[in-house]
Amino acid sequence: MPLAHPLAVVLIAISVWWLSTGLVLALVYRSNTARRSLVLMAVMTLVGAGGFGLMLYGAAQQTVLGSYAGFFGALLIWAWHEAAFLSGLVTGRRSQCPVGLIGFARFKAAWQAVRDHEIAILITVLLLWFALSDAANLYGLAAFGLLWVMRISAKMLIFLGAPHAVSELMPSGITHLKRHFRTDRTTPLFPILLAAATGVFAILVIGAARSSADHDVVGHTLLATFMALAIIEHLILVLPVSDTALWRWAMARKDKRKPAQRRPSDRVTAIQGALPATPRASWGAVAHDTIGKRKD
Numbered sequence: 302m303p304l305a306h307p308l309a310v311v312l313i314a315i316s317v318w319w320l321s322t323g324l325v326l327a328l329v330y331r332s333n334t335a336r337r338s339l340v341l342m343a344v345m346t347l348v349g350a351g352g353f354g355l356m357l358y359g360a361a362q363q364t365v366l367g368s369y370a371g372f373f374g375a376l377l378i379w380a381w382h383e384a385a386f387l388s389g390l391v392t393g394r395r396s397q398c399p400v401g402l403i404g405f406a407r408f409k410a411a412w413q414a415v416r417d418h419e420i421a422i423l424i425t426v427l428l429l430w431f432a433l434s435d436a437a438n439l440y441g442l443a444a445f446g447l448l449w450v451m452r453i454s455a456k457m458l459i460f461l462g463a464p465h466a467v468s469e470l471m472p473s474g475i476t477h478l479k480r481h482f483r484t485d486r487t488t489p490l491f492p493i494l495l496a497a498a499t500g501v502f503a504i505l506v507i508g509a510a511r512s513s514a515d516h517d518v519v520g521h522t523l524l525a526t527f528m529a530l531a532i533i534e535h536l537i538l539v540l541p542v543s544d545t546a547l548w549r550w551a552m553a554r555k556d557k558r559k560p561a562q563r564r565p566s567d568r569v570t571a572i573q574g575a576l577p578a579t580p581r582a583s584w585g586a587v588a589h590d591t592i593g594k595r596k597d
Contacts, residue, residue: 305365305515307522314526317373319547325380327551329387329472338388338474345384352377356429356445360436368520371441378425379448386418389474393417411460411481422449440520447524451531454494455538461488463538469545470552487539495535502528 303309332341352374359371385391393416402410412419426449433442459466459482466482502525509521537544 304369305519307509307518310519310522311526313369314523315530317376318527318530321376321380323548323551325383325387326470326472326548329384329474330552332388333473338390341384341388342381342390345381349378349381352380356433356441359441360433360438363437363514363516365515365519367438368440368516368523371438372444372520372523375441375444375448378429379445382418382422382425385421386415387472387475389472391418391421392475392478393419395477408460414478414481415456422452438516438520440516440523443520443524444527447527447531451498451528451534454498454531455535458488458491458494458535458538459483461490462486463488463491465541466538468543470548491535491539495532498528498532498535502532 304313328341328344332338355370355374355377357374359367359369359374361367362370382391389395392414394413426445429442429445433439436442462483462485464484464487466484467479471479505521505525505528509518509525512518512521534544
């Protein structure tokens with residue numbers, strides 16, 4: 302099957318999403334000391350630099366390989382951000398949400414908890430835009446933008462209300478963020494976010510179907526596949542299903558034995574509000590922080 306075949310593209314995209322999410326989780330779980338965390342980020346910095354190189358190469362090539370290179374280069378850069386966030390090295394104020402906060406005060410506390418990470422992603426987006434916006438192949442840049450927008454969408458969902466935002470996949474470096482989650486209800490904004498994401502997915506599928514050049518077919522299909530995965534991740538946030546089985550192999554042995562810790566969906570949790578730190582949010586979720594119910 303040629304690499305430009307839509308089915309091959311979908312299978313490759315899903316495989317890379319699953320494997321890359323698991324590898325980042327595995328590395329973070331095993332970086333449980335300050336020294337290991339620094340080593341992790343040194344390695345991930347090299348990975349991110351390699352991803353930028355792939356994006357530069359892909360942006361100059363209107364070929365199937367160019368579309369793949371740009372897209373997966375964007376994922377490598379995203380992996381750097383996910384590792385920095387999930388390990389707790391680049392987040393924000395490391396404190397739990399004070400009990401009783403509502404309205405803007407609660408939003409301010411939530412923002413302060415992830416401020417550094419969000420600013421880091423914004424700076425990356427701006428740098429990539431200035432470096433690649435005039436290039437011939439923009440699928441890598443579009444991929445990073447998609448991951449960024451869907452991660453913001455996931456964070457809004459968790460902040461406003463997602464019953465199953467807490468996941469046993471959440472690494473210890475960000476468990477303090479759970480107090481910011483709101484798990485007593487599903488926000489009325491959820492159908493709007495889902496409809497918007499579905500609309501973008503439909504546009505990307507139509508774009509792939511109408512494309513005549515192979516590199517356009519590959520680029521649109523990659524983006525459509527990741528948009529579909531982001532939609533699934535949003536659904537997992539509100540539906541009583543678990544994503545733990547997908548990445549249990551990535552968890553440290555002692556973490557595998559821990560029972561899932563769900564926050565009860567009663568009125569007591571009405572004081573909680575949101576920010577994702579999971580693979581789902583990460584690619585997803587992105588995402589992730591993106592690209593789990595829910596690590597962030």
